[in-house]
Amino acid sequence: MRTKTLFTITGLALLFGASTMLADDPVGGTSASTDTTRGTGTRDDGQRGSFSEKDWKFITEAARGGMAEVQLGQLAKTKASNHAIRDFGDRMATDHKKANDELKQIVARKGATLPTTLSHHENSTIEKLQKATGADFDEDYAEAMVKDHKTDVKEFEKAAKDADDPDIKAFAAKYLPTLQEHLTMAEQNKSTLKK
Numbered sequence: 001m002r003t004k005t006l007f008t009i010t011g012l013a014l015l016f017g018a019s020t021m022l023a024d025d026p027v028g029g030t031s032a033s034t035d036t037t038r039g040t041g042t043r044d045d046g047q048r049g050s051f052s053e054k055d056w057k058f059i060t061e062a063a064r065g066g067m068a069e070v071q072l073g074q075l076a077k078t079k080a081s082n083h084a085i086r087d088f089g090d091r092m093a094t095d096h097k098k099a100n101d102e103l104k105q106i107v108a109r110k111g112a113t114l115p116t117t118l119s120h121h122e123n124s125t126i127e128k129l130q131k132a133t134g135a136d137f138d139e140d141y142a143e144a145m146v147k148d149h150k151t152d153v154k155e156f157e158k159a160a161k162d163a164d165d166p167d168i169k170a171f172a173a174k175y176l177p178t179l180q181e182h183l184t185m186a187e188q189n190k191s192t193l194k195k
Contacts, residue, residue: 046059046060046063046107046112046113046114046115046116047111047112047113048112049107049110049111049112049113050110050111050112051107051110051112051164051165051168052164052165054162054163054164055159055163055164055165055168056112058155058158058159058163058168058172059103059107059112059114059168060114060115061155062099062103062152062155062156062159062172063100063103063104063114063115064115064117064118064119064122065122065148065151065152066096066097066099066100066103067100067118067122068118068122068125068126068148069092069093069096069148070092070093070096070097070100071126072089072092072125072126072129072141072144072145073088073089073090073091073092073093073094073096074089074093075089075126075129075130075141076088076089076090076092076137076141077089077090077093079129079132079133079137080137080138080141081134081135081137081138082135082138082189082193084189084192085138085141085142085189085193088145088185088186088189089141091182091185092145092182095178095182099171099175099178102171103171106167106168106171109167110165110167125144125148128140129141129144135193138193139190139193139194142186142189142190142193143190145182145186145189145190146183146186146187146190149179149182149183149186150183152179152182152183153176153179153180153183156172156175156176156179157172157176158172159171159172160172160173160176
């Protein structure tokens with residue numbers, strides 16, 4: 001009986017341990033987990049460390065947005081029927097992974113950890129695009145990228161000007177031109193697909 005109980009406890013420990021490892025590198029964007037409560041009863045909002053509430057809001061939104069962009073970019077690379085959309089998806093996955101990795105390092109140096117789950121909005125966008133095919137996918141993806149990057153540009157402009165933490169301010173300023181370029185590309189894609 002004791003051996004069976006020990007085996008059951010060990011099996012449960014392995015199961016719960018494995019479930020936390022399934023998200024390969026969420027900040028890099030390979031996890032599609034949802035922002036729901038876990039065993040602790042709290043949302044996965046990461047650990048704020050010494051960041052101000054305003055900076056942490058920007059950091060968590062940038063991290064989640066970056067994770068979503070990587071996943072959507074990878075999806076576009078495999079599902080898009082338009083060559084330009086596939087190339088754009090590849091660019092999104094590469095650029096946002098690079099930014100995510102840098103943000104992760106900044107946050108870790110300050111004793112904080114990024115959230116590893118997406119918001120409901122981001123998950124619903126991914127789910128919608130997973131179901132779309134062909135030209136519908138291309139148009140939906142282009143539309144989502146315009147919308148997301150308009151939001152990203154506003155948030156990064158604000159953080160580049162108003163962030164309390166100098167490293168976060170510098171991060172936002174560094175990646176703002178990239179996001180502005182992404183927005184221009186997304187708008188061009190959207191316009192081209194409508195012709």
